[in-house]
Amino acid sequence: MEIPFVVQPRPDTGVYNAKVGIWLFLASEVMLFGALFSSYILLRFGASPGSWPHGLLNIPIGTFNTAVLITSSVTVVLSWASLKMGNFGRYRVYQAITILCALSFLGIKSFEYRDKFSHYEVWLNAPITVKHGDKEAQTDRLLGHIEYNGTHPFFWNTQRLAGSAERKDSNGNVIAALAPVASFKLLPDPFHYTMTSKEMAHAKKEAAGHEHAEIEIKASDVKRLSAFVPAHSTYFAVYFTLTALHALHVLFGALVIFYIWGPGAKMWKTDPNRYINRVEISGLFWHFVDLVWIFLFPVLYLL
Amino acid sequence: MSDHSHDISKHVRVYITVFIALLVGTFVTVALNYMHLDSVPLTIAIALFVAVIKGSLVACYFMHLISERKMIYVILVFTAFFFIGLMFLTLWSMHDFPLHTITR
Numbered sequence: 001m002e003i004p005f006v007v008q009p010r011p012d013t014g015v016y017n018a019k020v021g022i023w024l025f026l027a028s029e030v031m032l033f034g035a036l037f038s039s040y041i042l043l044r045f046g047a048s049p050g051s052w053p054h055g056l057l058n059i060p061i062g063t064f065n066t067a068v069l070i071t072s073s074v075t076v077v078l079s080w081a082s083l084k085m086g087n088f089g090r091y092r093v094y095q096a097i098t099i100l101c102a103l104s105f106l107g108i109k110s111f112e113y114r115d116k117f118s119h120y121e122v123w124l125n126a127p128i129t130v131k132h133g134d135k136e137a138q139t140d141r142l143l144g145h146i147e148y149n150g151t152h153p154f155f156w157n158t159q160r161l162a163g164s165a166e167r168k169d170s171n172g173n174v175i176a177a178l179a180p181v182a183s184f185k186l187l188p189d190p191f192h193y194t195m196t197s198k199e200m201a202h203a204k205k206e207a208a209g210h211e212h213a214e215i216e217i218k219a220s221d222v223k224r225l226s227a228f229v230p231a232h233s234t235y236f237a238v239y240f241t242l243t244a245l246h247a248l249h250v251l252f253g254a255l256v257i258f259y260i261w262g263p264g265a266k267m268w269k270t271d272p273n274r275y276i277n278r279v280e281i282s283g284l285f286w287h288f289v290d291l292v293w294i295f296l297f298p299v300l301y302l303l
Numbered sequence: 304m305s306d307h308s309h310d311i312s313k314h315v316r317v318y319i320t321v322f323i324a325l326l327v328g329t330f331v332t333v334a335l336n337y338m339h340l341d342s343v344p345l346t347i348a349i350a351l352f353v354a355v356i357k358g359s360l361v362a363c364y365f366m367h368l369i370s371e372r373k374m375i376y377v378i379l380v381f382t383a384f385f386f387i388g389l390m391f392l393t394l395w396s397m398h399d400f401p402l403h404t405i406t407r
Contacts, residue, residue: 014372023375027382034389042393048403063333067326074322077365081318084311198339287365294357297329298350302336 007273022281026288033292036245040238040299053193053235054303055200056119056143056228058112062301065108066293069250072101073290076257076283083276088268091279095261098286102254109247116228116236117154120146122186122217123224130188130215135206140223144188147214148181157226161219185214239300246296249289256282321364328357 004010005017013020044052079094120143127140146153153160163180190207191200230237260278267275332353340346363369368379 009372013374015374020374020378023378027378030382030386031389034386038390038393041390042397045397046403059333059336063329066329070322070325070329073325073361073365074318077318078315081311081315198341201337201339284366287361290365291358291361294325294361295354298332298354302332302350303347 007271007277016277018277018281019284022284026284029288033242033245036238036242037295037299040242043234043238047234050194053233055191055193055197057239057301058115059301061108061112062297065105066297068101068105068108069290069293072098072105073287075101076286080276080279080283083268083272083279092261092265095257095279099254099258099261102250102257105250106247106254109243118145118152119228120144120156120186121224121226121228121232122222124217125221125223128215131190131210131213139192141192141194142186142188142215143192144186147185147187155227155229157231158222158224161222161225181219183216183218186217187212187214242296242300246289246292249292253282253286253289257286317364321360324360325357328353328360 007016009015010017010020075094075097079091079098082088082090082094122142122144124140124142127138129136129138130142131137146156160178161181163178165177166174167176167178169175190210190212191203193200195203226232228236230240260275260282264278265275267278332350335346335349340349368375
């Protein structure tokens with residue numbers, strides 16, 4: 001049986017069916033991201049002044065990733081235009097660039113994630129004196145990377161410092177015990193997010209070029225330890241929820257574009273107009289993913 | 304097909320222009336951020352304004368909303384209505400808990 005209106009517009013809607021379909025789907029996506037955005041607004045406005053972490057993401061990397069995604073968006077629409085002009089070869093090249101951009105975006109994002117998983121905040125029981133640029137300051141909250149036995153541990157938290165007597169496998173056999181941590185080295189950042197963005201920028205500038213001494217921190221002095229993971233703060237919970245959901249969209253969008261580009265390309269010979277429509281539909285999804293990032297980037301990285 | 308091709312090649316120029324505008328918009332937002340304006344509300348307003356412009360460019364030209372059929376606009380009107388409703392739902396609920404109580 002022939003599927004109706006895959007190419008011809010349906011008389012009552014004026015467009016082919018898949019186009020109505022993708023726009024209805026995108027409408028539901030708007031509500032999905034909209035719900036998360038509005039939760040973000042509520043949480044951000046509800047936060048007590050000065051407590052909301054900011055300035056902790058790498059802006060040059062984020063900017064570069066934005067440019068990568070914008071580039072992929074233009075190659076998608078150019079590939080569709082090439083097909084419209086009957087140039088299959090050029091379509092292939094443009095979509096290959098799209099897929100490479102998608103993979104770069106995800107690669108760069110995972111690199112950013114990796115850094116967050118080994119970047120920490122330490123809350124101390126009593127304030128200590130640290131160097132912020134040229135000046136000395138008293139603080140009980142420090143940011144930085146940790147070194148322990150020559151390694152840079154990931155995902156540590158307060159409980160990890162205490163160690164655990166045993167870890168069991170599925171059969172209940174003890175497989176490992178985590179030794180308690182007596183002390184660790186912290187390579188402190190010269191700033192803290194309780195500063196205003198102006199003060200933070202100044203502190204970073206002052207510290208540039210200065211060697212930062214590692215601080216030995218005793219586990220008994222630590223009130224709380226957390227990597228920059230969702231458990232750290234509402235901000236990071238929001239950051240990981242939104243960016244991971246967006247990254248999943250990038251991944252699945254790239255998979256669909258790759259399928260149409262590779263194994264699904266046979267249709268270009270048998271039913272070119274339907275093929276062009278498939279490219280258009282996958283493109284609409286891709287542009288939506290780009291559009292979401294256009295809002296995510298300033299909201300999470302800059303504000 | 305030749306008229307049609309000519310039409311499309313005109314579109315291609317538009318796509319490239321939009322692409323450049325999007326890159327410029329991105330760098331404007333980032334550059335403003337490095338200037339550290341004293342007024343936080345102004346910073347937020349400018350960043351969101353540029354994002355809205357960029358988003359509209361993508362929607363209008365890359366997603367072809369500038370010349371779409373009525374059916375698609377109808378879907379989008381409903382979407383916009385419920386999206387705005389969604390934003391106001393949380394605004395209303397802000398009075399349900401004391402302000403500045405989320406500490407981390």
